[in-house]
Amino acid sequence: MNDTSGGMFIDKPRSLYVHIPFCRSICPYCDFPKVLLSTGFNKDYVSALLKEDERYRGYGFDTIFLGGGTPSALGGEQLKELLGELTKRHGRPKEMTVECNPEDVDLPFAKALREAGVNRVSLGVQTVDDGYLRKLGRNHTFAKALQAVGFLHEVGIDNLSADFIYALPGQTIADVKKDLDGVDQFRYLTHVSFYALQVEKHTMFYIQGVKTPDSDTLADMYELINRELARKGFLRYEVSNFAKPGYECQHNLCYWHDDPYAAIGMGATSYENGVREVRNRDIVSYMKGAYVLRREAENAQTREFNFLMLNLRLAKGFALSEFTRRFHKDFLVSYAANIAKVSQSLIVDRQRVRVKPEYLYVLDEVLVDLLNFNGVK
Ligand code: SF4
Known part of the structure; x- marks a missing residue:
């Protein structure tokens, strides 16, 4: 199909992002759209998600990605119901990822994911240092993260990614080296992301005036991460993402290729026909059906800008x-x-x-x- 505004060839989305905003507690550095699980909105929220998804009836997806928030906070049975309905409508995607926090992953949960057709898990490990995990407000330990990866591997989910954060306040090069050594202890990882901590406005870290290491130290940390992960067989394919050959995240590649994508859920953004639709960050309004907050139609120059900006993040x-x-x-x-x-x-x-x-x-x-x-x- 040819669009009319930018002269650009537009394809239909082949990827679906699903935002699950619930978290057991709020981390002091977090700027994602989220609400506490204790609000008890989860059941109604899942119904609202499926209602919003009706706009995509007839679409087939190569990838489905449940991000958050903390998708695993919904629990295995509710995730199975949601994914069961989505795959009934859109077919089984080639890659189906669920973001999980380690404390949610036990053997029954891992089995439920597997039964739902999940073949990729992205685990929020953040660091192997339990002291830093506490400072980051996380509810797990390194031992729990190791155990979670073991359960997921045991049930046959063998595309396993771990998210790490570096540039933590007071963190040294030696601390980062410890995290990199920790990657080996997981044994089954196929993909690793290392993101530098950003102290965003409106977060507790910002209010507390938390400072990250200076720019020279950051550059040394990044260099070390890149070198050590390459030595372990994880090749950088995007600025902050590293994969064993053949395990690059297909869903995220869709974003970096600046291809269209569908999205449902509070705070999520979709991109189709040159229009970005930004969804409501207010969960109550979202559940009442006020899904989309604003539509941003991109002109030809913005499209070029985005295409270059995103694609040049890729090593290729x-x-x-x-x-x-x-x-x-x-x-x-x-x-x-x-x-x-x-x-x-x-x-x-x-x-x-x-x-x-x-x-x-x-x-x-x-x-x-x-x-x-x-x-x-
Ligand atoms: S970092 Fe993740 S777990 Fe923590 S509050 Fe944000 S979305 Fe929730």
Whole structure:
């Protein structure tokens, strides 16, 4: 289908994001849309989700991703019901991921996920240091996280990812090394994410004036993470994401490729026909049916900006032919002046454009120069 506003070729979404906002407690650094599980809204919320999903009737998805919040806080039976209905409507996706917190994962829960067709779990490990886990307000220990991975592996879910956070207040290079050594102890991981802590406004850490390590230390930490994970066979395929070959997260690749995606749930954003729809962050309004808060139609220039900004996060970058397919022009011609400005940080061959590995850490600076639209034809 051709759209009318930007001249770009648009496909139908092949990925569905489902937001589960419930958490047992609120972490002091968290800026995600969330509510306490103790509000007791979960049953009505799941009904509202399925109601909103009716707009996607007839869509088939390659990936379904339940993120949060804490999807595992719903418990195995409720997740089975939700996923059972979604897969009845949309078919079994190739990749079905559920984000889990370690304290929710016991053997019956792992079995319920498996029975629901889940074949990928992303576990919020954060760090192997129990002292830091307490400071981060987490409800698990390193031992519990190890046990959770063991249960998931035991039931046959063998695509297992762990999320880590670094740049914690007071954290040293040696602490990060300890987390990296911890990756080995999980034994069954196929994918690891390492995100630098951002102290976002309106969080408890922000109010408390929490400071992260200085920028030189951060750069050293990132370098160590990249080097050590590569040594363990986890290859960086996106700025903060590392996978064993063949285990890259297909759902997240959809975002980084700037492909369209469907979404349901409080605070979630979908992207279809060049329009981003941002959903209500107020759970009561959402459950009453006020799903979408605002619609942002992107103009052609914003689409180009987003395409480049997202695709250049990937180690592989983007194919020149894909840029031409979407925007009906030659990237190397249109961006010639800007490419010259950042030539030391880009690899441009006849087929693809990507950021040199050593510049991925300063990607934002590269993008500022490359995406300066002045002078772009
Ligand atoms: S970090 Fe995760 S578990 Fe903690 S409050 Fe945020 S969404 Fe909930």
